[in-house]
Amino acid sequence: TWARISQLLVDGLFFGILIALGAVGLNLIFGTTGLTNFSHGELLTLGAFTAIVLNELGLNLIIAAPIAVVISAILWGWGQNKILWKPLRRRKTGLIASMVVTIGLAITIRYTLLLFFGGSPRSYQQFAGQSGLEFGPVSITPKSIVFAVLAAIAIAATVIWLQRSRIGKATRAVSDNPALASATGIDVERVISVVWILGAGLAAFAGIYLGSTQDVTWNMGQRLLLVMFAAVTLGGLGTIYGAIVGALLV
Numbered sequence: 540t541w542a543r544i545s546q547l548l549v550d551g552l553f554f555g556i557l558i559a560l561g562a563v564g565l566n567l568i569f570g571t572t573g574l575t576n577f578s579h580g581e582l583l584t585l586g587a588f589t590a591i592v593l594n595e596l597g598l599n600l601i602i603a604a605p606i607a608v609v610i611s612a613i614l615w616g617w618g619q620n621k622i623l624w625k626p627l628r629r630r631k632t633g634l635i636a637s638m639v640v641t642i643g644l645a646i647t648i649r650y651t652l653l654l655f656f657g658g659s660p661r662s663y664q665q666f667a668g669q670s671g672l673e674f675g676p677v678s679i680t681p682k683s684i685v686f687a688v689l690a691a692i693a694i695a696a697t698v699i700w701l702q703r704s705r706i707g708k709a710t711r712a713v714s715d716n717p718a719l720a721s722a723t724g725i726d727v728e729r730v731i732s733v734v735w736i737l738g739a740g741l742a743a744f745a746g747i748y749l750g751s752t753q754d755v756t757w758n759m760g761q762r763l764l765l766v767m768f769a770a771v772t773l774g775g776l777g778t779i780y781g782a783i784v785g786a787l788l789v
Contacts, residue, residue: 542676564738580760586743616739660754
């Protein structure tokens with residue numbers, strides 16, 4: 540019983556870090572735009588599939604993963620905001636209508652991936668089927684340790700960026716009061732673009748992390764979406780610290 544509890548606690552901690560990666564981006568976007576993004580799970584899926592395409596083209600996962608995160612941050616983060624959300628904000632689209640758009644976008648992305656990649660699970664060509672390292676009653680694979688450490692570093696870097704950097708402080712100001720932030724000279728649209736880039740990059744990293752521990756499937760983000768929402772709701776909508784604590788508690 541003790542061995543089982545120990546293993547479950549460690550697995551839960553690692554999974555909590557993975558959820559936190561996605562939940563932080565989800566909460567940042569909500570905090571700056573007020574958007575409840577039901578397509579955020581698909582950002583995880585797109586990141587995982589971007590990495591697997593690069594991997595199948597011959598790039599080792601060590602190289603493919605960071606490239607996929609950058610591509611996802613630019614294409615699925617900045618590009619999505621530029622093409623879809625910025626025009627909707629200019630048209631003064633309400634938050635309820637925007638939320639409905641995210642649901643439609645999620646369905647579109649999900650079934651487009653199913654159309655082009657099929658429903659069969661895929662796995663990365665490297666580090667599959669690793670044997671676990673034994674730490675007393677706990678068994679952990681090396682890739683899980685590496686991904687968890689990198690994810691923790693990414694989350695810590697995001698927190699430091701919000702606290703210390705100029706654009707991070709502007710992000711907090713926009714989250715508190717967008718109108719007042721704009722009146723004091725902060726470029727709100729620039730801040731929102733940066734938040735979308737960061738949120739999509741973190742989500743892509745979470746998708747690759749999840750794809751390395753499980754299989755990459757067309758609906759993997761959908762399966763994790765409600766868990767991320769539970770984390771941000773438990774921790775408090777719009778607060779990055781709440782998303783982290785909520786994810787670990789879940």
